[in-house]
Amino acid sequence: MRILxxxxxxxxxxxxxxxxxxxxxxxxLRESNVGNGLLLVYTPHTTAALAINEYESGLRQDILxxxxxxxxxxxxxxxxxxxxxxxAHLANVIxxxxxxxxxxxxxxxxxxWQRLLFIELDGPRRREVRLVYVGE
Ligand code: ZN
Numbered sequence: 001m002r003i004l005x006x007x008x009x010x011x012x013x014x015x016x017x018x019x020x021x022x023x024x025x026x027x028x029l030r031e032s033n034v035g036n037g038l039l040l041v042y043t044p045h046t047t048a049a050l051a052i053n054e055y056e057s058g059l060r061q062d063i064l065x066x067x068x069x070x071x072x073x074x075x076x077x078x079x080x081x082x083x084x085x086x087x088a089h090l091a092n093v094i095x096x097x098x099x100x101x102x103x104x105x106x107x108x109x110x111x112x113w114q115r116l117l118f119i120e121l122d123g124p125r126r127r128e129v130r131l132v133y134v135g136e
Contacts, residue, residue, distance in 0.1 A: 004032050004133040012048075012123035016068070018060040019118045021129060026108060028131060034106050037135010042098040044130060047088035047122040049095035054113040067091045067121070088121035095119060103135060 008024050025041065043050055053059070068087070071094070077086030099116065102109045110116075118129060 002034070002037075002133070002135065004034070004131075006032075006131045008129040008131065010118060010127040010129065012120040012125055012127055014120065015123050016064045017120040017123055018055070018063060019120065020055040020115050021118050022055075022108070022110070022115045025116060025131060029103060029106055029108070029133070032133065034103060034133055035136030036105065037103050037133055039101050039103050039108065040098065040130075040132040040134075041101065041116060042130045042132070043118065044128060045097065046092055047085050048097065048127055049092050049119040049121065050097055050099050050129070051095055051117045051119060052099055052101075052110070052114050053117055055115040055117060063117075063119070067094070067119075070094065085122040091119075091121045103133065 006028050008021060010019060010021070012019065029039070041050060053063070071087035071090040073087040079086035079089060118127065120127065
């Protein structure tokens with residue numbers, strides 16, 4: 001059994017942004033010549049999130065609008081007294097920051113419209129996504 005690790009560096013450009021990181025992950029799997037296993041995709045940030053969904057321009061805006069409506073960036077959250085980004089922490093709690101995807105014959109077993117999406121909630125910033133592959 002092999003355990004491989006890597007990380008992706010992402011520079012986000014807006015306060016709120018959805019970025020498709022699927023190709024970057026697929027490239028790493030191809031270069032690593034993996035077989036069958038599991039891939040953990042994890043972001044070590046409290047103000048960003050990871051989702052698996054469709055990367056369609058309208059839906060990308062809908063996701064961000066939905067998260068803003070739930071977490072109300074302009075509300076008087078207690079955390080905003082020390083760091084003006086409570087909404088981003090709350091959206092991370094809702095969405096989460098990790099995904100596990102089965103890998104078969106070196107490829108992510110995603111559905112037709114599924115993509116791995118990095119969701120920036122308090123950018124622009126330099127961000128990291130960690131990858132851990134366990135398998136053949
Ligand atoms: Zn904060």
